[in-house]
Amino acid sequence: QTVVTQEPSLTVSPGGTVTLTCALSTGVVTSNYCPNWFQQKPGQAPRALIYCTSNKHSWTPARFSGSLLGGKAALTLSGVQPEDEAEYYCLLSYGGAWVFGGGTRLIVL
């Protein structure tokens, strides 16, 4: 069974920088897995931020960026804003199916 692992929780100060990662139990995450990143706030549907590793949607704030880092997919927030406090999920394409990570709760404090 394929498992995608994210940090359960991270805390960052306003204006700071934080990197969230997304690891695959079966090995290295590459661009072939087309990593997607979503933000979800309580009571809302998820909102896509990044598709296929590093591509931003037209609505994605410039402070969000995606990359591959140390065999994992990564989402970096630079200049964190209070409104960035949310749950963040990665999603990987795996053999025609898709698998979500467990999510990272980002606390801005």
Added chain:
Amino acid sequence: QVQLMQSGAEVKKPGDSMKVSCKASGDTLTSHFMHWVRQAPGQGLEWMGLVNPSGDSTNYAQKFRGRVTMTRDTSTSTVYLELSSLRSEDTAVYFCAGEMAGGYFDYWGQGTLVTVSS
């Protein structure tokens, strides 16, 4: 402005089946793969499966095979999720989501709460 409008909340008993719909407005989404994702209370997102743009092919997460059916009516721009043999663990908010080929997820429904309780 494209919107995905899902059907309303449902309450089911264990063993029942559920059927949730997701209708696109503002665009027919004929180029989109349509996914279903669920979220149990206080839990993370879980990918359930997808139906292709023409509606003639599906791919389900292994966990749900044999119990799930996803269909698509292109004439009404509506996709459907059916899940049978419901149990309490199926209590969740079910979301539909549209993906342009290439992993570009751009549209999400508002979610439908399905509660399974005796």
